[in-house]
Amino acid sequence: MPYKEFEVFTKKMGYVPQLLELIKDTDPEMFETISRLDEVILKDGAMSEKNKRLIAMCMAAQAQCEKCVDVHAKAAMYHGATKYEVMEALFVAMLVGGAPCLSAARRTIGFLKGEMDPMEFAGE
Known part of the structure; x- marks a missing residue:
């Protein structure tokens, strides 16, 4: 796991999809956007x-x-x-x-x- 930012996905999914590694390498800003969306939308709330x-x-x-x-x-x-x-x-x-x-x-x-x-x- 080359990036500290991947820890979030490992904690949330148990692993890091390879596509996210490619996005992080090619467009760090897009990776941050995806990370934030994932964090906001998929967190436990009214639904698990x-x-x-x-x-x-x-x-x-x-x-x-x-x-x-x-x-x-x-x-x-x-x-x-x-x-x-x-x-x-x-x-x-x-x-x-x-x-x-x-x-x-x-x-x-x-x-x-x-x-x-x-x-x-x-x-x-």
Whole structure:
């Protein structure tokens, strides 16, 4: 972890997505903006960070962003979501967005089914 600023993401998500490392290297001001948004929007409030991450995961599935689904699923689990909560949330995404939502979550689902080593899933 080359930057002290990454400690925030490690504490909030359990790891630092590689994309954030690239953003920090190429545009430190944008990295600070993203960090601040993440801190303000996803902190516990009327809803827990876990639930906010589950919502973000569903929205990522709807947008067909596989990596984003993984990132938010990992963060939700880091904050206490069970594999059953993750799957139920993905089923809600499917209700609204159809089967492609589950396709976008195939790595996450594979991990939940035990088909992927946790260290492989934790990486990017």
